[in-house]
Amino acid sequence: MKRIIFLLVVLITLPTFAQTDAETIKKIYNASLSNGKSYEWLDYLSNQIGGRLSGSLNAERAVKWTKEELEKLGLDKVWLQPVMVPKWVRGMPEFAYIETEPGKTINVNICALGGSVATPVLGIKANVIEVHSIEELKILGKEKIEGKIVFFNRPMDETLINTFSAYGGSVDQRSGAREAVKYGAIATIVRSMNLRLDDFPHTGAMNYGDTPINQRIPSAAISTNDAVLLSAMIKLDKNIKFYFKQNCKQLKDVLSYNVIGEITGSQFPNEYIVVGGHLDSWDLGDGAHDDGAGCMQSMDVLRLLKEIGIKPKRTIRVVLFMNEENGLRGGKKYAAEAKRKGENHIFALESDSGGFTPRGFSFDCSDENFNQVLGWKSLFEPYLVHYFKKGGSGADIGPLKNESIVLAGLRPDSQRYFDYHHASTDTFDVINKRELELGAATMAALVYLYDKYGVNPIKNKK
């Protein structure tokens, strides 16, 4: 009788084993949706800490708090990895207006672009010349540009389905100052990288290239509504003037940290899997979507795996990178240290595209490795995660790239992202709990599969 029962148990157990991956992934999603921590953590990070630009006190507080939270999870190791980061400060709020004639002004919403120099203490007032591309500067020439403020006003392409492509197609204007200065421009104003018409200026890094320090001109972003207004007013009267004052400053580099937590692998401890986001954010909002969401999801990946009882074969690390926004020092430092220590990183996943409903992943890897991933695609179908394509991954994990590693980026729905990106609107109230949790689960499922099977380019292995 005992033998029959044993046989029955074996027979019942067999099909269960065959379904293990699907079942484990279901457990991951259930755990995230019923008992996820990402939303509660993000509430704290956004509302109790807030915006955390590299080198700021808030960035320090975020480092300290995330380390403490990781320590509570009972990981095998939690530590800080020191990294020197640039420190740029905005100072007093910016101020700007359009002047049609002396005394007749309309205030507009601007913010200094990250890395920009300040205006002179009394501000800058000059005529404005509107352009739609950097190439247009050459056509206009010094005669039409000298002594003026150049207004870059090429909108993001609203017809592109992937809003990151629309961003990529317009963001060169943010560093237009380094070209405009060659034609005698005294400042630049850049239409915010925002697909929506609203009143919020969006900051973001600009770069002077090899422009000598004493020739750098101030550069600010203007809200999309005010860009439309300014453009209309220039068409009516090209002699109108634009005034602005900004008070930002580049200080000396300061010490900061990547925050790292690890579950050490039971079988292949020197095969490393990284899941992460960037802990720094711009200063205008609370960095809820960019990239508090990605950081809290990454922390929850390790917690979810523990919660459902997975004991990883490989070493799984959560890395909260410092300084993605204006230097990428954290990402570079992490990769340099990994190389120095001979750590074999096989897979790295970044979430840095907002906390929206996950649609899939994009992969930066060899074709062979990509074929392995395609074999897992059907496991994600019940969660409406369809998008598996080659493409970029994430800025912070980019420095880890080599011939054999698989780099991946979570791809959430992108339609709303640029409503909030780098603006004061990037706050916790625009985060949806379920969407955030679905993202964390989707990441954990992929990490689970890479931990279980390793990077092993055999087609359709399951």
Next chain:
Amino acid sequence: MKRIIFLLVVLITLPTFAQTDAETIKKIYNASLSNGKSYEWLDYLSNQIGGRLSGSLNAERAVKWTKEELEKLGLDKVWLQPVMVPKWVRGMPEFAYIETEPGKTINVNICALGGSVATPVLGIKANVIEVHSIEELKILGKEKIEGKIVFFNRPMDETLINTFSAYGGSVDQRSGAREAVKYGAIATIVRSMNLRLDDFPHTGAMNYGDTPINQRIPSAAISTNDAVLLSAMIKLDKNIKFYFKQNCKQLKDVLSYNVIGEITGSQFPNEYIVVGGHLDSWDLGDGAHDDGAGCMQSMDVLRLLKEIGIKPKRTIRVVLFMNEENGLRGGKKYAAEAKRKGENHIFALESDSGGFTPRGFSFDCSDENFNQVLGWKSLFEPYLVHYFKKGGSGADIGPLKNESIVLAGLRPDSQRYFDYHHASTDTFDVINKRELELGAATMAALVYLYDKYGVNPIKNKK
């Protein structure tokens, strides 16, 4: 020379013809994202008209305004289809509190469920018994229920990816009054159909079944936060009392209308394609997602086809159905009239799941017809529209069902929908312009394909 040019034109034109469907669909999406009207219309409907329960003055205003807007589009016909609808009115706002002992009360947020009777003019105060299902009533029996308020507190299942399935799994509680009354309950309070914990009660139709009018008991929805509070307080002390007063009333049926616009088919005018949503909404919010979004998208489908120069072979109608929420009279009337006139409806598409990023469609049709649709799936891939499954379509178009018609429902991302559904939170500010426009374009693309090819179950036709 002219002949060579002619030949060149032919040669250049040929491959273009082969790509016609993909190109036309790209034009539809571009037109919607660059020049769509759905968002501007929905702003008006939500903010200038607002909630529009069947039989209300606002429903009349919505009929008048949508008819005028359709008339501006230069369609071949625009008309109103009369239909008698129920008229239920909420009256003065509801009021409710939990009483731990005389004079010690906590106010809570409730709203009458649609179709409920009022409380007596002084309200109802009684002990509360919490249940999680209708079946539980039988187990408890008359002894434990009689003279009490039954509190239905089964939450929506948060682990379901399709939130409409979670809704379907809990919504029976809304009509629990008809069962509770059999055990002597004097009222029911129902946890709002909302996956989020917040303070907003969500209304929706309840149904007394065959309960005689003089035995009907008042039924209200309570916010999820207050459901959690009430449950916790009952656990501490089962003798606490719940008081509520509601002032709603069922009046006599009144005359209303479906609003219909038509582009008459050039080749097959008696083959009808319908695209629509429901114009009525609940009264608490502005009916922005439910279903202003679907109505404005449907109107824009016809406008978009006209804008890009499509002259339909078949007759395409936009139908804004009246009274989906509490009677479905509009949907039934439209189908009855179609049958009476012998109109051959081949395809009907409803958008009634919110104005969020479109993920695909579900189809209610024969397997053969479904195979035809699958042949078009790849045309939607560039727009990240992946979901093509058999399943339900839409309540309003349901009465059109027969053996040969294809019924379809737009399936937008569902994660946020029940945050707003039937609540005061369903307002224009929670609509994203691009998401709404992508939905309209996705609908227009499918309507374009059905107009071009008809319902013709040949596999993989393109």
